[in-house]
Amino acid sequence: MSNIDDELTHPGPAETTAGADGHVPxxxxxxxxxxxxxxxxxxxxxxxxxxxxxxQDDTHWRFENDPKGAKRAERRIAACWTVTLLxxxxxxxxxxxxxxxxxxxxxxxxxxxxxxVGMILWARDLLPGHEVTASRGHHEVSSEGYRVAVAxxxxxxxxxxxxxxxxxxxxxxAAGLLGLGTLFGPVAxxxxxxxxxxxxxxxxxxxxxxxxDGNPIKPTDLPVNGILTVFPEGYMDDALSPTLLINVGDSDxxxxxxxxxxxxxxxxxxxxxxxxxxxxxxxPASLYNVQRHQLICPCHQSxxxxxxxxxxxxxPAPRSLAQLQISTNSDGYIISVSDYTRAxxxxxxxxxxxxx
Amino acid sequence: xxxxxxxAAAQKRFALAKSGLDTVDERxxxxxxxxxxxxxxxxxxxxxxxGEIAMDSLIILIATGIYLALxxxxxxxxxxxxxxxxxxxxxxxxxxxxxxxxxxxNLSFDVRFGLIMRQAHHWAALIFLAAVFFHMCRIFFxxxxxxxxxxxxxxxLALWQIVSLEGFTGYSLPDDLLSGTGIRVIYSxxxxxxxxxxxxxxxxWGGRFPGSTFIPRLFVIHEFLFxxxxxxxxTAHLMILWHQKHTDFPGPGKTETNIRGSRVxxxxxxxxxxxxMLTASVTFLLAGFVQINPVWLYGPYxxxxxxxxxQPDWYLGWLDGSVRLxxxxxFRSFGHEIPxxxxxxxxxxxxxxxxxxxxPWIDKWIYKDYGPHNLLDRPRDKPFRTGVGVAAGxxxxxxxxxxxxxxxxxxxxxxFERLIEVLQYGVFVGPIAGFVVAYxxxxxxxxxxxxxxxxxxxxxxxxxxSGGYHTVGDVHHDDHGHDDGHGDHGxxxxxxxxxxxxxxxxxxxxxxxxxxx
Numbered sequence: 001m002s003n004i005d006d007e008l009t010h011p012g013p014a015e016t017t018a019g020a021d022g023h024v025p026x027x028x029x030x031x032x033x034x035x036x037x038x039x040x041x042x043x044x045x046x047x048x049x050x051x052x053x054x055x056q057d058d059t060h061w062r063f064e065n066d067p068k069g070a071k072r073a074e075r076r077i078a079a080c081w082t083v084t085l086l087x088x089x090x091x092x093x094x095x096x097x098x099x100x101x102x103x104x105x106x107x108x109x110x111x112x113x114x115x116x117v118g119m120i121l122w123a124r125d126l127l128p129g130h131e132v133t134a135s136r137g138h139h140e141v142s143s144e145g146y147r148v149a150v151a152x153x154x155x156x157x158x159x160x161x162x163x164x165x166x167x168x169x170x171x172x173x174a175a176g177l178l179g180l181g182t183l184f185g186p187v188a189x190x191x192x193x194x195x196x197x198x199x200x201x202x203x204x205x206x207x208x209x210x211x212x213d214g215n216p217i218k219p220t221d222l223p224v225n226g227i228l229t230v231f232p233e234g235y236m237d238d239a240l241s242p243t244l245l246i247n248v249g250d251s252d253x254x255x256x257x258x259x260x261x262x263x264x265x266x267x268x269x270x271x272x273x274x275x276x277x278x279x280x281x282x283x284p285a286s287l288y289n290v291q292r293h294q295l296i297c298p299c300h301q302s303x304x305x306x307x308x309x310x311x312x313x314x315x316p317a318p319r320s321l322a323q324l325q326i327s328t329n330s331d332g333y334i335i336s337v338s339d340y341t342r343a344x345x346x347x348x349x350x351x352x353x354x355x356x
Numbered sequence: 357x358x359x360x361x362x363x364a365a366a367q368k369r370f371a372l373a374k375s376g377l378d379t380v381d382e383r384x385x386x387x388x389x390x391x392x393x394x395x396x397x398x399x400x401x402x403x404x405x406x407g408e409i410a411m412d413s414l415i416i417l418i419a420t421g422i423y424l425a426l427x428x429x430x431x432x433x434x435x436x437x438x439x440x441x442x443x444x445x446x447x448x449x450x451x452x453x454x455x456x457x458x459x460x461x462n463l464s465f466d467v468r469f470g471l472i473m474r475q476a477h478h479w480a481a482l483i484f485l486a487a488v489f490f491h492m493c494r495i496f497f498x499x500x501x502x503x504x505x506x507x508x509x510x511x512x513l514a515l516w517q518i519v520s521l522e523g524f525t526g527y528s529l530p531d532d533l534l535s536g537t538g539i540r541v542i543y544s545x546x547x548x549x550x551x552x553x554x555x556x557x558x559x560x561w562g563g564r565f566p567g568s569t570f571i572p573r574l575f576v577i578h579e580f581l582f583x584x585x586x587x588x589x590x591t592a593h594l595m596i597l598w599h600q601k602h603t604d605f606p607g608p609g610k611t612e613t614n615i616r617g618s619r620v621x622x623x624x625x626x627x628x629x630x631x632x633m634l635t636a637s638v639t640f641l642l643a644g645f646v647q648i649n650p651v652w653l654y655g656p657y658x659x660x661x662x663x664x665x666x667q668p669d670w671y672l673g674w675l676d677g678s679v680r681l682x683x684x685x686x687f688r689s690f691g692h693e694i695p696x697x698x699x700x701x702x703x704x705x706x707x708x709x710x711x712x713x714x715x716p717w718i719d720k721w722i723y724k725d726y727g728p729h730n731l732l733d734r735p736r737d738k739p740f741r742t743g744v745g746v747a748a749g750x751x752x753x754x755x756x757x758x759x760x761x762x763x764x765x766x767x768x769x770x771x772f773e774r775l776i777e778v779l780q781y782g783v784f785v786g787p788i789a790g791f792v793v794a795y796x797x798x799x800x801x802x803x804x805x806x807x808x809x810x811x812x813x814x815x816x817x818x819x820x821x822s823g824g825y826h827t828v829g830d831v832h833h834d835d836h837g838h839d840d841g842h843g844d845h846g847x848x849x850x851x852x853x854x855x856x857x858x859x860x861x862x863x864x865x866x867x868x869x870x871x872x873x
Contacts, residue, residue, distance in 0.1 A: 239564065312684055
């Protein structure tokens with residue numbers, strides 16, 4: 001066979017190198033592209049497979065024999081890339097002149113788009129390549145010889161382990177506990193233990209209710225059918241404490257037997273206090289339908305009947321909103337009598353495992 | 357230039373390339389691998405392109421994401437938004453907000469090109485998920501997950517899950533009212549896990565919601581943990597794909613042991629690069645012209661407010677819809693409780709993902725087909741599988757619609773209660789109807805062998821060299837006896853009906869001349 005230098009000086013087709021039986025020599029001769037098994041995923045030592053046609057040639061391109069068409073294609077591609085060129089300059093101009101978002105998007109879009117369309121046109125019109133069929137080669141499975149060999153290599157180790165089952169039996173729990181022991185401390189430090197934290201809000205005996213600007217509230221501040229989000233004074237940020245004061249007026253509010261006196265009644269109407277935190281997924285139940293006296297949670301549309309203990313009447317919420325016992329202090333401001341209690345339907349908010 | 361000169365120039369280039377590649381080979385013995393890489397064949401069917409769009413979007417996401425991270429402040433420290441020397445969004449002046457939210461507002465208004473990078477990042481995420489989703493549908497409906505590709509199906513599903521969570525953590529970082537509401541719901545779902553939920557929520561959030569630890573942690577998760585997992589899994593996904601080679605639709609001359617398509621070098625590589633540029637182009641046009649996630653309109657997050665019309669990004673809509681449609685059930689006994697959000701928020705998705713992860717093996721069991729496959733099924737070939745896929749799609753659609761019940765009710769002027777009830781029935785009716793229609797359609801398409809969308813074909817019959825007949829469009833290969841009535845031609849061997857096996861594609865309405873023939 002010829003050496004590499006010969007090939008380079010005589011790169012003509014070496015038609016004779018592929019034998020009639022389909023075998024090709026394993027030398028480094030430059031074979032015609034469609035006869036070189038290496039370009040078709042075929043192991044050169046294997047016969048040419050029946051499902052891979054010989055003499056496939058994808059070195060041709062669309063306008064190979066059409067110089068005028070090629071010229072036109074070249075101009076099209078150049079035009080696209082000129083768009084990229086101009087848009088790339090324009091995007092800098094846009095930046096300097098105030099960075100209008102629409103113009104920036106347009107320029108970026110044109111810059112990338114021009115480049116992309118040009119590349120695709122170049123590929124389609126001037127670069128070689130179309131569909132060919134190649135072999136998948138020996139990718140499916142290894143030969144049985146190698147499969148046996150790998151099983152042998154693996155067994156060399158597992159046999160040794162199997163000879164000493166006792167140490168292995170100690171190793172497994174030791175390794176497991178090592179993992180748990182290593183992780184326990186760091187994981188435990190991620191956050192505090194919940195203990196009874198979820199049962200508590202920041203309301204308590206005599207806590208003043210304030211609005212979102214921190215002003216305390218008097219019953220007369222709330223007109224009939226009025227609704228106000230209030231917070232325990234000083235704890236606006238506590239996620240479980242936000243509470244709704246609702247003046248239901250002379251509507252027929254069903255007082256639960258154990259909750260007599262939890263509301264404020266007077267010439268101003270009838271003010272009740274319910275947790276704003278939905279018992280479903282803790283969104284604030286913010287929408288109030290005055291005509292039906294219903295609270296609706298905007299997140300998942302749970303609907304609560306305010307006149308009936310804020311019982312859920314529609315949607316996924318499983319429990320009533322908890323009621324807060326309120327009163328007024330000597331200055332006439334609304335205060336809580338205690339934190340939310342079991343009797344009031346607490347703890348507030350969505351369920352958790354040991355809520356019971 | 358004359359032909360002789362051209363040939364001389366070509367020889368010179370060849371010598372140059374060879375000496376360069378030889379230099380590499382002498383170090384890495386790389387030629388065997390490189391020739392297989394440069395000659396690697398990619399099937400030309402358009403549906404194979406969608407996975408590439410996903411990868412292109414990921415590259416855009418990484419590039420824009422690194423940029424955004426240079427400006428974002430992962431802190432929930434309370435600040436008051438005040439006029440600065442730069443551009444200010446006046447409606448927010450004087451409002452309390454977290455430093456995180458303020459940094460996003462400043463990035464959007466005060467940093468030149470900050471807004472377009474933010475919007476490009478968000479749009480790229482939506483495109484990414486859409487591409488991932490479509491790619492997964494192709495894999496499912498054509499049976500590409502079958503042996504030997506089960507592992508890549510599992511990696512792909514894991515990627516879909518992590519990418520969805522990555523999207524969620526991403527749009528939660530601005531700490532605006534909408535994203536804070538989303539995190540609040542997620543907290544409730546974590547808290548609802550039996551046995552460990554409360555402790556898990558306190559560990560993740562560093563205590564009671566919202567706390568000040570979560571935003572910095574979210575930043576680490578979104579910037580480091582999930583991207584690391586995504587890039588790692590994607591690398592494995594692509595290496596396995598590269599090693600196993602693509603699947604391919606059946607067609608004349610195609611067998612289980614060969615592959616048909618275009619070589620990666622040079623044409624396909626150029627086309628793929630062009631596609632990446634076009635993906636970037638579309639992303640940036642959207643980022644320029646179509647507003648997305650205007651956090652300044654939502655306002656900063658507070659624990660006591662929420663805006664009506666709170667929807668997650670589209671790819672998580674089905675989970676939100678599931679949480680909306682689940683009835684008001686929860687279970688209490690022995691002093692313990694399994695709260696309501698656990699069932700629709702975790703249990704149902706876990707069951708669904710469990711089925712999806714197990715599908716390659718369920719599919720083997722259904723079709724009693726345990727062998728390896730490189731040739732794809734057409735969806736009609738496997739009516740049951742296609743029916744299951746369409747049923748899953750109907751389920752997904754129903755739940756996604758359910759996440760927008762408030763918007764739909766407003767726009768359609770119907771009470772949201774009725775709409776939710778309709779969608780609750782839809783959870784059952786939709787998938788059953790979808791299955792029946794898909795199954796029936798598959799059987800019908802098998803009989804007529806028509807293209808599902810295009811005009812039916814007919815009348816052109818080829819006689820093969822071996823004496824068999826087939827019509828154009830009739831390349832129905834099936835190992836398992838789904839006989840379509842054209843059983844004359846076999847499969848497996850090369851068809852000699854057209855030279856080089858370059859027959860028209862099975863879905864072509866008329867025989868197309870193949871370029872270069």
